[in-house]
Each structure stands twice: as structure tokens, then as C-alpha cells.
Amino acid sequence: MQQITGREAAAVLRDPRFVVPPVPPGATGIAWLRASVGRFSTGVAHDRRRALAVAVLAAAPPATLPAGGDGHPVTVLARALGITEPVTDLVRAVAQAYQPGTGDESRADAAVDRLVTILGGGYDEPTAALIGVLTQACDATATLIERARHRPVDEVLHDDPPVRVTRRQALVATTVGGVPVQAGEVVLVGLAGGPAFGAGPRRCPGREHALTLVAGALARDSPTVHEGTPDTAPGTGTD
Structure with a gap:
């Protein structure tokens, strides 16, 4: 599987000829979650599900997140x-x-089903959006916090983002950076060098939340941290 980096990576993320590879449907568990969130959707389904995720984030504006929260x-x-x-x-x-294909799906199945119960919803898109927002705030933000304890946040996001690659599937045969890509081919899109929070219509809607959470963790570690904090980080991200 070829990897696309640099300017071409950002261009692919904005290109409607490249979509997120489809995932199979599921009635419960992790398969249901993937099939019900914007992260793995395209077209009108993506737009509808993304709006639900944006609404979840709007219920907790970045300014309300505790500075230095534990x-x-x-x-x-x-x-x-x-x-x-x-x-x-x-x-x-x-x-x-x-x-x-990245982890223990039986463990994830049990966790998703328990979260649906705790959150008081059903196997519906609003509940999936809430679980999806929490999931995408999990490992990536924690990793960014850990790396930002040793290097400026903007440097981490540019050179060593918590999520290194994402995947896209070509709808038609095309050429990227002089390299031919066949219709249906899945490529890896590198997120270093600028698009750590994505680009185009799938740009991460939780960028400000993530940076605020990082700033809070750094403030907790050292109340005098100022230089290179998320307030100065460039706009970049994931799906």
C-alpha cells in the first residue's frame, strides 16, 4: 500500500475523488459503531453524522473545559x-x-455495548456520535499530551502527530505526485507536515477541544508553561 505525504497528502484529503474506505455494517458492538459514525462514512451520511458529532462538541465548549483539569x-x-x-x-x-483490523474486537464489542447502556441511548446515530467523539479524544489526545511535555505542541503536530496516517480509497484512476493510483486502490495518507487534524470537509471538528485539553494537562504539570502551548499550535488534524 503506497503512502502519500507532504503537499500531496493535504490535497488528497481535500479531493472528492478519494473517500474513506467503507466498513461492513453491524447491529451491535464495534462494527455497529464504525458503521454509524461520520469517521467511516461518506456523502450525505457523513454530513449528517458529522453534524451530530459537532453538536456533541458544542455541548461542551472548549472554554468550559477546566484549565489544568486532572x-x-x-x-x-x-x-x-x-x-x-x-x-x-x-x-x-x-x-x-x-x-x-487493529485490536481486540471482542473487547471492543463488550465496551461499546456497555457504553450504549451507560449513555442511556440505543443503537442509533446520536449515541454513536457521542461514543465516537469520546473515542477520537482518547489515545490521540493522550499521546499529544505526553509528547508535548517534552517538545512544543506545534512542533509535535507538524513533525510527529499522534495519528501518523489515515486511509483513503480512490473512486477513479488518477495520479498523485506523479504516481498512478488505480480506481478502488486504498492509499495511506501521511498526517505529518501540516495536516495533523486533517483537511477539507473532513477536518477534525474537535481541534480546539483537543488543544484545550492539552493546554490543561500542561498547565497542571507546570503552571508557568507558556511557550509552544496549544494556543500557538497550527491548525491541523484527523477525520
Whole structure:
């Protein structure tokens, strides 16, 4: 599988001829979650599901997240969203297999089903959007916090983002950076060098939340940290 980096990577993320590879449907568990969130959707389904995720984030504006708040990013965000039961370990179990073929799916299945019960919803898109927001705030934000303890945040995002690659599938045969890509071919799109939070219509809607969570963690570690904090980070991200 070829990897696309640099300017071409950002261009692919904006190019409607490249879509997120489809995922199979599922009635419950991690397969249901993937098939019900914007992250793995395209077209009108993506737009509808993305709007639900944006609404979740709007319920906890970045300014309301506690400066120097203690705990894992998921814990902080869940509290801000009014979730009183502990869900961080469950979200971690989901995150480790969120991308198809990356983790223990039986563990993720049990965690997703438990989260649906805790959140009081059903196997519907609003509940999936809430779980998806928490999942995408999990490992990536925690990793960014850890790396930002040793290097400026903007440098981490540019050179060593928590999510290194994402995948896209070509709808038609095309050429990227002089390299032919066949219709149906899946390529890896590198997120270093600028697009750490994505680009185009799938640009991460939680960028400001993530940077605020990082700033809070750094402030907790050292109240005098100023240089290179997320306030100065460039706009970049994931799906």
C-alpha cells in the first residue's frame, strides 16, 4: 500500500475523488459503531453524522473545559458532557480497535455495548456520535499530551502527530505526485507536515477541544508553561 505525504497528502484529503474506505455494517458492538459514525462514512451520511458529532462538541465548549483539569482527556471531556459514570476504561477498550483490523474486537464489542447502556441511548446515530467523539479524544489526545511535555505542541503536530496516517480509497484512476493510483486502490495518507487534524470537509471538528485539553494537562504539570502551548499550535488534524 503506497503512502502519500507532504503537499500531496493535504490535497488528497481535500479531493472528492478519494473517500474513506467503507466498513461492513453491524447491529451491535464495534462494527455497529464504525458503521454509524461520520469517521467511516461518506456523502450525505457523513454530513449528517458529522453534524451530530459537532453538536456533541458544542455541548461542551472548549472554554468550559477546566484549565489544568486532572485526569485522562476522556475523563475531562466526559465530565464536561455531563456523563457521571466512569467511562474512560471503556472508551480505551473501544479506541484500541476503532480502526478495522487493529485490536481486540471482542473487547471492543463488550465496551461499546456497555457504553450504549451507560449513555442511556440505543443503537442509533446520536449515541454513536457521542461514543465516537469520546473515542477520537482518547489515545490521540493522550499521546499529544505526553509528547508535548517534552517538545512544543506545534512542533509535535507538524513533525510527529499522534495519528501518523489515515486511509483513503480512490473512486477513479488518477495520479498523485506523479504516481498512478488505480480506481478502488486504498492509499495511506501521511498526517505529518501540516495536516495533523486533517483537511477539507473532513477536518477534525474537535481541534480546539483537543488543544484545550492539552493546554490543561500542561498547565497542571507546570503552571508557568507558556511557550509552544496549544494556543500557538497550527491548525491541523484527523477525520
